[in-house]
Amino acid sequence: MRHHKYQWLISGLIILVAFAIGIAVYNTYSPRSTSNVSTTVVKEHYQTWTKAYLRGNKQQKFVKTNKGTKDQTLSEAQGYGMLITVMAAQQGFGSQKTFNQLTRYYMRHEISSQNPLMAWRQNHKGIAMVSTKAEKTSATDGDLDIAYALILADERWGSKGELKYNQLAKRLLSAIKSKEINSTTKLPKVGDWATGPKSATVVRTSDLMTAYFRKFASYTNDGSWTKVAQNSQILLKKLSNQQGTGLMADFVTVRSSQLKTGTIGSKEVASEHDNQYGFNACRIPWRVAYDYQLYHSQTSKQIVRKMCRFFADQKQITAIYTLSGKPVESYSNAAFTTPIVYAAQVVGNPELKSRYIQVLTGKMSKTEYYPATIQMATLLASSNIGK
Template sequence: MISKFEKIALGMCLGIGLVFGSVSQPTAHAKTTQAVTWYNQWQKDYVGGKTQKYVRNNNGSGATTVVSEGQGYGMLASVLAAKKGANTHTTFNAFYRYYRAHRISSQDPLMCWQQTMRSGHLTSTGSQRNSATDGDLDIAYALILADKQWGSKTVNYKAAAKNLLTVIKKDEINTTTYLPKEGNWATSSYDASKLRTSDLMVGYFKTFATYTKDSTWTKVATHSQTAIKKLSARHSTGLFPDFIFAKGSSISLTAAKAYQFESATDDQVGYNACRVPWRLAQGYLLAKDSASKAALKKQLTFYNKKTKITVVYTLTGKAVNNYENTAFTAPINMAARTLKDTSLANKTKKQLPTTIEKRNYYSATLQVVTALE
């Protein structure tokens, strides 16, 4: 999983460590180097643009497309890499400029959820000008990290973060359940009850509450904890579905059916809920959240029983496919590392590609972001 040069360097470090009776520090350094190496590979393969940088998600086929989800991942990855010593400030600012150029309007800082290359320009038309909550949440958190990493004298990340959070609260949070909606387009009570379970980011919400001193975010965090506890209790596996209906201030949950939201896996662990272990681990990392930790431990108990992690599970734990995908493995690996589940961390580490996959935006990007956490 590391390059030939890194293997040599690691061997030297291990030798020194053995002389002094400890190898913990060199091992930690090797992990950091690996994450930044992956970040650099990912940037070369998936990042386009010059003064405005964007994350391509079309996997090399058809017209170039960009989504706010990917832009959020890109901004998050670049500032996390900076925290590990990489020189990414210029890259982050270029990501930030692209985000600003593709806001819904100069007065509305939510990002248009998709852009397509048309006549040499990336533009959004029609429903592409709606927002996607998960992308906006990552962008807001990345701006907070940028403010802490570089300050806001040259570029006012702090003002941008607070402005974005004000509009996320107004347009992307359900005012009855206080849970995240899918986007600003979810204005009817039916659409507003649709919950993407991987949007339950308690660590973010508690961070937003502290950063803005706005108690609404504390309420969003508390209601998200309630949803997490109820989702975890639905099955012995503790697995969350891609989507579910959540209604009322007490958070009443109703299962979705296949294709009711997005795809055949709406009520299974599919390509949305595969991110849940990462988001729950963030809740523990950022806020020592007990609800996130308990739900995550239950899921990791399930995954520990598997010989390998495969793609898509029913909520009762049946594997739907027998093949692997990094989008499922990387979040579990990050979660296992976070909770110091050594056995599962080692097992899933062996499943991760040693170099970042090409033409596989989602899997490659999740591998990079979770490695940098």
């Protein structure tokens, strides 16, 4: 009997050890495994980021985007600032007061009282931040982040205070729908100014924020946002399939409801890298992985895994690539690296994660707004994996 008893104990121990190992393996390779980024690290980075880039006064704050003594900001930056602040609040730091200050700045710089899209740029002039007439047009990516951040704020704090986040979000979403979504392709345009026969067909690939469009649909009970989400994902998949690398250009054209794609030439929209994986497209791994993190889309998972496989084969991740995978620059930049590290954690690429996690959690630039801000946003998203 004693012999049998010990056999049972030994067998039980073996099972428990095997189970523990299994759990460890699962957590290592699970597509949505828990992030090992500590809250302390994230909070320290957030404090560094706010000190380096938030400017303004007690009523309004904005995100400084330039290095000069005269401040400049963009609607893109304001969207990031609002998103970062509410995501930080979700994790126990980041205050409603700061979010409200950022929101008031957005409201102050709506294109007009009839158009709640944000003017795409402001510069410091005298004692105020002002937009020229030419700058009172929109950039869709900024408006999308602002709208999404307002929804998160409504979910976090409610809308019974001074600022009615729900009303602001729905008003902005209505304007985005009417002015920044192509009525034929049901895809985001680059801005409200894109009304010509060609400009209206241009798509900034990093604007294909499927997770946002799913959220907009459920928040507003408006099924047209579901169509935008579906077409965005279809286009992302098509573009992914066009290259063995899975890389996509900063901009493409889409002219029909069948989502037939066309290419953009160099310097045709924003820069010489318009037709390459540049400083716009570098955000795609973050945006698409976020959709998998929240909604578990298998299509998003496949798109991101393909990109991760490409980057895992590179000796280092540098800034800007041709779509076939040739590095255009030799330097590295956190705007390119940190979205990949976050994506690797979400879809389960332990090799990329182990090689580059120190970039995500490491020292943040206090002078380069764009890479520092993308690092901050992806760090917050990363620390929320598995929660």
